[in-house]
Amino acid sequence: MLETLYLIAIIVEAMSGAIAAGKKQMDPFGILIIGTATAFGGGTLRDVVLDNHPLVWVEHPEYLLITTFAIVVTIFIRPLVRYLTEAFLVLDAIGLITFSIIGAQKTLELGHGYLVASIMAVFTGAFGGVLRDILCNQVPLVFRKELYGSISFLSAWLFFGLCMTSLSMHACILITLIAGFVIRMLAITMNLNLPTFNFDNKN
Amino acid sequence: MLETLYLIAIIVEAMSGAIAAGKKQMDPFGILIIGTATAFGGGTLRDVVLDNHPLVWVEHPEYLLITTFAIVVTIFIRPLVRYLTEAFLVLDAIGLITFSIIGAQKTLELGHGYLVASIMAVFTGAFGGVLRDILCNQVPLVFRKELYGSISFLSAWLFFGLCMTSLSMHACILITLIAGFVIRMLAITMNLNLPTFNFDNKN
Amino acid sequence: MLETLYLIAIIVEAMSGAIAAGKKQMDPFGILIIGTATAFGGGTLRDVVLDNHPLVWVEHPEYLLITTFAIVVTIFIRPLVRYLTEAFLVLDAIGLITFSIIGAQKTLELGHGYLVASIMAVFTGAFGGVLRDILCNQVPLVFRKELYGSISFLSAWLFFGLCMTSLSMHACILITLIAGFVIRMLAITMNLNLPTFNFDNKN
Numbered sequence: 342m343l344e345t346l347y348l349i350a351i352i353v354e355a356m357s358g359a360i361a362a363g364k365k366q367m368d369p370f371g372i373l374i375i376g377t378a379t380a381f382g383g384g385t386l387r388d389v390v391l392d393n394h395p396l397v398w399v400e401h402p403e404y405l406l407i408t409t410f411a412i413v414v415t416i417f418i419r420p421l422v423r424y425l426t427e428a429f430l431v432l433d434a435i436g437l438i439t440f441s442i443i444g445a446q447k448t449l450e451l452g453h454g455y456l457v458a459s460i461m462a463v464f465t466g467a468f469g470g471v472l473r474d475i476l477c478n479q480v481p482l483v484f485r486k487e488l489y490g491s492i493s494f495l496s497a498w499l500f501f502g503l504c505m506t507s508l509s510m511h512a513c514i515l516i517t518l519i520a521g522f523v524i525r526m527l528a529i530t531m532n533l534n535l536p537t538f539n540f541d542n543k544n
Numbered sequence: 545m546l547e548t549l550y551l552i553a554i555i556v557e558a559m560s561g562a563i564a565a566g567k568k569q570m571d572p573f574g575i576l577i578i579g580t581a582t583a584f585g586g587g588t589l590r591d592v593v594l595d596n597h598p599l600v601w602v603e604h605p606e607y608l609l610i611t612t613f614a615i616v617v618t619i620f621i622r623p624l625v626r627y628l629t630e631a632f633l634v635l636d637a638i639g640l641i642t643f644s645i646i647g648a649q650k651t652l653e654l655g656h657g658y659l660v661a662s663i664m665a666v667f668t669g670a671f672g673g674v675l676r677d678i679l680c681n682q683v684p685l686v687f688r689k690e691l692y693g694s695i696s697f698l699s700a701w702l703f704f705g706l707c708m709t710s711l712s713m714h715a716c717i718l719i720t721l722i723a724g725f726v727i728r729m730l731a732i733t734m735n736l737n738l739p740t741f742n743f744d745n746k747n
Numbered sequence: 748m749l750e751t752l753y754l755i756a757i758i759v760e761a762m763s764g765a766i767a768a769g770k771k772q773m774d775p776f777g778i779l780i781i782g783t784a785t786a787f788g789g790g791t792l793r794d795v796v797l798d799n800h801p802l803v804w805v806e807h808p809e810y811l812l813i814t815t816f817a818i819v820v821t822i823f824i825r826p827l828v829r830y831l832t833e834a835f836l837v838l839d840a841i842g843l844i845t846f847s848i849i850g851a852q853k854t855l856e857l858g859h860g861y862l863v864a865s866i867m868a869v870f871t872g873a874f875g876g877v878l879r880d881i882l883c884n885q886v887p888l889v890f891r892k893e894l895y896g897s898i899s900f901l902s903a904w905l906f907f908g909l910c911m912t913s914l915s916m917h918a919c920i921l922i923t924l925i926a927g928f929v930i931r932m933l934a935i936t937m938n939l940n941l942p943t944f945n946f947d948n949k950n
Contacts, residue, residue, distance in 0.1 A: 398863075478881075
C-alpha cells in the first residue's frame with residue numbers, strides 16, 4: 342500500500358514543482374529539474390543526513406522516469422492546471438502524510454529514536470516543497486501556510502502511538518493517513534494557520 | 545569548557561534564527577524549523593561534507609530539546625527582543641568563535657589538514673546564519689557585514705598557531721576565544737567592514 | 748587532458764562566482780566563499796549524493812589555493828571584467844562540458860547506470876552556478892537561459908554513445924567537448940533558449 346501511495350506522492354510533488362517553476366518562466370529543463378527536486382528532495386535530504394546510501398532514486402532510477410513523465414504531462418496540460426487545483430490539494434495531502442510515514446518508518450528502522458524519526462518525517466514530507474521554493478527564489482510556503490509541516494510532525498507521532506498498540510502495521514498506516522488527511526483538509530477549507538508574531542513592534 | 549560554550553552557541557544561534565523567521569511572518573512551526581536549522585546547520589554541513597556520521601543532533605537529540613526550549617522562550621519574550629540586541633551580539637560573538645574552534649578541532653581529529661580545518665571552522669561558525677538567510681530568502685548577511693566569516697577563519701588559524709606552542713589545550717581555546725571575541729566586538733562597535741567593490745562600473 | 752581542462756573549469760567557475768558576488772556588494776570574504784562554492788559546489792553535491800568520499804577539495808586542498816588565487820586576481824582586475832565577457836563565455840562553455848564529462852565518467856566508475864550518470868553530469872556542470880545564484884539570492888539563471896543545463900545533459904549522452912564505439916577514450920572526450928562547445932556557442936550567439944510557458948493564463 343505504501344508503495345502505491347509513494348508513487349502518487351512523488352508524482353504529485355513533481356507536478357507541484359513543475360507548476361511553480363513554470364510560473365517563474367523557467368524553460369522545460371528548469372521545470373524538469375525543479376519538479377524532480379521537489380519530488381525527491383525531501384527523501385534525499387533525509388538519507389544524506391542519516392547517511393543512508395544509496396539514495397532511493399540512485400538505486401531506482403526508474404522512479405525518475407515516472408516523475409519525468411508526470412512533469413512532461415504537466416507542461417502539456419498547463420491550460421487545465423487551474424481547474425485541477427482542488428484535485429491537487431487532495432492528492433498533495435495524501436502525498437504529505439505518505440512521505441511523513443515513510444520518513445518516520447525508515448528512520449526507526451535505521452535504529453534512531455522517535456524524536457529524530459519525527460524530524461525525518463518533516464524532512465521527507467515538507468522539504469521537497471522547501472527546496473522548490475528556494476530554487477524558485479521565494480520564501481518557503483510550508484513555513485507559513487495551513488499547518489503543512491506541523492501536520493507532518495503530528496502524523497509521525499500519531500503513527501508512533503498507533504504502533505505501540507496491538508493494531509497491525511496496515512491499520513496503523515491507514516489510520517494515520519486518514520487522520521492526517523482530514524486535519525489537512527480541515528486546515529485548508531477553514532483556512533487554518535498557526536498564528537504569526539510581530540517581532541518588529543510591540544504586541 | 546567547550547561543552548558549556550557549545551550549549552550557549554546553539555542556544556544563541558537558535559534564538560537568532562527564530563527572530564529572523566519571526567520577522568518574516570513565519571508561523572511557530574517555521575520559526576522552530578529555521579531556529580533549529582540556524583543552530584545545527586553549520587555543523588551538519590561540516591559533517592556531511594566530511595562524511596562524519598552520525599551527526600551531532602542525530603546522536604544527541606536532547607540538544608534539539610534545548611534549542612526548541614530556547615526558541616519557544618524567544619517567541620514568548622519577543623516584545624523584549626529589541627532591548628536585548630546588545631546582549632545577543634555579545635553571546636553571538638562567543639558562539640561564533642566557539643563553533644569555529646570546535647569545527648577546526650573536529651576536522652583535525654578526523655585527520656585533515658589545516659586548510660580544510662579552517663574552512664570547516666567557517667562552515668561551523670558562519671553557515672548556520674547562511675542557511676537562516678537562505679530559508680528567509682535574503683542575501684546572506686555574513687558575506688557582507690562586520691568581518692563575521694573572516695573572524696571565524698582567522699580564529700581557526702590563531703588556534704592552530706597556539707596549538708603548536710607548549711600551551712595547554714585549555715589555554716589555546718581560551719586565548720582564541722578572547723582574541724576572536726575582542727576583534728568581533730571591535731568590528732561591531734567601530735562598524736568595521738571589509739571593503740566592497742564595484743563590479744558594474746569603473747572604480 | 749581532462750586534468751588540465753578541470754583546472755580551467757574550476758578557475759573559470761570561481762571567477763564567475765566572484766563576479767556575481769562582487770555585483771551583490773559582498774565583501775572580499777563573501778566573494779571568496781561564493782567563488783569557491785561556484786567552483787566546487789557541483790562536484791560536492793554529486794559526491795555527497797553518491798556517498799563518494801573524500802570530496803575532491805577535501806582530498807586535494809591545493810585546488811582551493813588555485814581558485815583562491817583566481818578569485819583574488821578577479822577582484823584586482825575588476826575594471827577589466829566587462830571587456831572579458833566574451834573570453835569568459837568561451838572558457839565557461841569549456842568548463843561546462845568538462846565538468847559534465849567528468850561527472851558522468853565518475854558516476855559510471857562508481858557502478859551506476861547511464862540515467863544517474865547523466866544527472867550527475869548536470870549536477871557537476873550546472874549546480875555550481877545554481878548554488879552561486881542561491882547564495883546571491885537570485886533565481887538560478889541556468890534554469891532559464893541558453894540551454895545551459897540541457898547541453899550538459901546532452902553532452903553526457905553523446906559521450907555515452909561515443910564510448911560504445913571503438914573510439915579511444917581520448918577521442919570520445921575530444922569529440923564531446925567540441926560538439927558541446929559548438930552547440931553552447933551557437934546557443935549564445937543565436938540567443939537560443941528553450942521555450943517558456945505561461946502557467947498563469949491560458950495560452
